[in-house]
Amino acid sequence: MRRIGDKVTDIKIAYIGGGSMGWAWNLMSDLANEEQLSGTVRLYDIDKEAAARNEKIGNSLKNHPNAKSQWDYIAVDTLEEALKGADFVIISILPGTFDEMESDVHLPEKYGIYQSVGDTVGPGGHVRALRTIPMFVEFANAIKQWAPEAWVINYTNPMTLCVRTLYEAFPEIKAFGCCHEVFGTQELLKSALADIEGIQAGHRRDIKVNVIGINHFTWLDKATYEGRDLFPIYKKLSTNTMKQALKEPRKVTG
Structure with missing residues (x-):
């Protein structure tokens, strides 16, 4: 990462869950509209095809007439490739499947338990946490090994437990959670x-x-x-x- 005047260039972003069709697309749009930043986004996803699609979408934005900055998008095969030397790490994953997510939300209703949101609190939130926490231990250890100085931005739920897990596994991590x-x-x-x-x-x-x-x-x-x-x-x-x-x-x- 380099600073030239009021602009910061050569920023390296590791995106865990880089095949996302929600947050990743929003990020691409936001980055293209920020004229003071430029760099590279490495997209890592267990669904490599999804990450490859986002690579094409992200790189196509460079030719958009309204783009204010230039970003390179690269789909990578491993966490190590994504994280090495990263300045920022973004985590945006779906822990499990949509069928499991549906179960988290609606299965407790059969027992009279109605949850405001089934991915954070109540039985649904607890079950989702059991699926998610082991993954975040893995992410924290990988960040500790390959990008210990990076700022980590998490969008995955259950937000509170995800961020707490990062700090439990890697106390020196610089992580925070975001939600709209x-x-x-x-x-x-x-x-x-x-x-x-x-x-x-x-x-x-x-x-x-x-x-x-x-x-x-x-x-x-x-x-x-x-x-x-x-x-x-x-x-x-x-x-x-x-x-x-x-x-x-x-x-x-x-």
């Missing part, structure tokens, strides 16, 4: 402020929130805009939404 759930709540409150009070906040960051709990089981005990309490506005929003839902006839399918 709080950002989405800020956007919701921003929209409610505009719709109900006619006040336009400039950006979701202007909505100040205090977040407690763990990822996907998050609570806000404070939300303000320029010092104004937004909880009464949210109460109006939820009340109006409930009234509207009760007015609409339920659709019966089957």
